[in-house]
Amino acid sequence: MSHFKVSVNENEPITVTSEELMGLDIHPITENEQHVLYQNKGYHAQIKTTDFNHKEFEVKINNNLYNVKIFNELDVLIKDMGFEVGASKFVNDIKAPMPGLILDIQVTEGNEVQEGSPLLILEAMKMENVLTSPRAGIIKSIKINKGDAVDKNQLLIEFE
Known part of the structure; x- marks a missing residue:
């Protein structure tokens, strides 16, 4: 459990x-x-x-x-070890948090984004979810297209 x-x-x-x-x-x-x-x-x-x-x-x-x-x-273990501060700064890729449909991609390869910038819209369970950037960086590659169905943990976007 x-x-x-x-x-x-x-x-x-x-x-x-x-x-x-x-x-x-x-x-x-x-x-x-x-x-x-x-x-x-x-x-x-x-x-x-x-x-x-x-x-x-x-x-x-x-x-x-x-x-x-x-x-x-x-998350609790990482916090207890004192590693939570700045942990999101090392994220190098965005994966689908759940299965769904890509409704829109709001960045292109080579775009510079800031933490919190919208990256794409994923429709899941009849809800539109805006996935935002966990850190500032440059988009290295986009592995999906508008209209694609994606699985949970599928690679969507990579950062440089």
């Missing part, structure tokens, strides 16, 4: 197990909204924004807005 650390609104992280996640009963309402049943209680959930590079999400639940950060076991 795996576990995750979840921090909501900058509060102390709590541990959530994969078994607890399996206890959620999720029913899509629209492409961005879900009805979630948990322990016989209903919740209206909407993912407002996603930042896959920093594992941060803005989620609206029953009209209350929450900023959520998710850390897996490796």
